[in-house]
Amino acid sequence: MRKILLILDGIVAKEFVMTLSSKHIEQNYQIFVSQDPLLLPDISSDYVENHNFDPSSTRKLREILDPQITDCYIIVNDDRDIIYETIRNYSKNIQITMLGKIELKGEDSMLTVVDESSVLSAKLFERFPNVPRTAKYIGLGQGEIMQVSVPSGSPYAYRAIGSIKQKKWKIVAIYRNNDFLLPINSSVIFPNDSLLLVGEPKILWDIYYRIKDEIGQFPTPFGRDVVLYCDLQDNENLQLIIDQGLWLFNKFKNKRFHLCFFNPANFDDLQNIKTNENLNKENVTWHIEYYETSLKKIINRDRANKNIGLIILNSRLFATSKRFLFDLGIPLLKLGNTPLYELTDSAVVIPDKIQESEKISSVVFDFSTQIGVKIKLYDFDIDSKYHKDAIDYYNRIAKIFEKKIETITSNTLNPIIWLNNEKHTIQIIPLKKEEAKKPIWRSLTNVENLSTHLTNIPQLFIPLSV
Known part of the structure; x- marks a missing residue:
């Protein structure tokens, strides 16, 4: 409000x-x-x-x-x-x-x-003979053309056009500072932009409310479906993984949850899945894949019939498929040793490119508010030249979301060590394709790359673009 x-x-x-x-x-x-x-x-x-x-x-x-x-x-x-x-x-x-x-x-x-x-x-000029009319006089006149301004806390703010699922509707133009822009996939939406939308009128009204609604929208605009993938050959904590997925889904509103189990290893696991009453609730579906063993092929198949907005998996499955997962341009939630329902904080380590932390800000506040955790900003600089602009930006967004944030600055404690010592924290981190392709020895000073190797805490990776 x-x-x-x-x-x-x-x-x-x-x-x-x-x-x-x-x-x-x-x-x-x-x-x-x-x-x-x-x-x-x-x-x-x-x-x-x-x-x-x-x-x-x-x-x-x-x-x-x-x-x-x-x-x-x-x-x-x-x-x-x-x-x-x-x-x-x-x-x-x-x-x-x-x-x-x-x-x-x-x-x-x-x-x-x-x-x-x-x-x-x-207005008078619109009535002049032989002058092109505004949008309300174009097409069917039934609301298939709509212009919507983007508020600061919108889930669409700082999103690349290509990362937004557009089915039966399209973003055809951006108005920014009195300029008209034709967007491409890499074009980023900024607060106070006006978007020109074209599509089915009913769908446009739904998109309008999503753009204007400043809380409770994640994983929109990436997609609506939350999908958990579980390799049953790695079934040491099968029930814990299921419980975390269900707990998180119950925190979201108006979404769908699907669980995909593959590589079945023993009969007991199959029975536990089939008899789990919590998997038979509204908007929850599940599937056991008996034949396909490749996570890449399974996800590519699912993308054809699901509007995937968030993928959940454990750290082992993440590690073996990281490059492919990063190329998807879909938010990823990697589970850690701390169960999601025991979390008390979310953490953002401010990167050197402060625009990256700004681009994930709406997701940070939306996700943190939905699951009921506090937000921490960790600002590390050995020269004590901290990122004041980024911190000020987060404070402004916090005012919109009515959410308090805690800022921690340090010139001595490495962010990776700090994160590894946080027992009840989820890290929210920009997802960049190039970081997955670098071997760890080539980026020992890069926090984002090193963070992907942490297993102690859960991590939410947010794509900056497709």
Whole structure:
């Protein structure tokens, strides 16, 4: 839930409040400020605050500003510059949307200006003869074309186009900073982008809610199905593996879980699987593969009829198939010695390329929130030149998800040693194809490569691209 500040005055503000009150009043926590009491919504709600004062009063406005505010709408006739300066001096990270122009001293990427005269002119131009129409006049007019903005905490933020399963719908364009982009598979979606979607109307509405929903979506947008693969020749902890998979699936919402057992070794294992009542629940299916012994061939077959968004396997199976698994571009959960249901924390080791930690941030918060663990950031630098930008970014996202994070910095304790000593932690790590192809002796200083060899803790690998 976002906390939004609305500063209002004039006829446009009045219409805006009426629309907001009738449709979206309780989807966010909203703070209304206006000198005109008639512009304050007459609604009793735990998610609404009303303040009746002159918003151009810097002192009074600063009194209600809150670090949790993520967005601000300035819809006033006068004193926009004063109000803007008050808010921007308080925080550089609040996304401001303003009706009308002001003179800026410098660039502000967190400011969106809506020019009333330009909007009205564009509407009049649409009615001019022999002029191409906007999307609502194109095609069937049934909603098969949709434009959706991407919020910061969206599961689609920092995702490569090619890593998003698009069945019966497509992302055909990206609008970013007033630029039009034709995406390719490697194109990355950023917060505040607008996506132009084409597809079946019902599916587009489902995608819209997935893009806008900031929690509980993983493994979307990679796929919907969670699949556990288990080699029965390595059956020492068969029941533990099944229990962990079921526990994790029960933490997710609106997903499907499939278990694939292959290389059957003895009759007792088969009986335990067939008589396990927990494997016969809704949205849970299982299969014993009697003939195919190759994990690669089994997964390639499953990809043809399943929308796989997460693969679960133990560390031995992961180690023998790592190169192939990394090439899939699908999130991987490698089980460790600590059962998933005993986890208390998730950990992200900030890499040298801080963009990589940012790209997995939405998954870090979504996954951690769904399974109910705290988040730790581990920042290691022998020169004590820590990654402040990455830490600040995670703190901003934490505000959106209403999630606390713990930051640990060190210039002495190697991240691999730190991770290996964490008994109840799952590491969330960027998945990069090239790391799987390097022998360990060629990347002894690379944390991501070395991390793949850990077996003590479970690890969630998130692909950066296809």
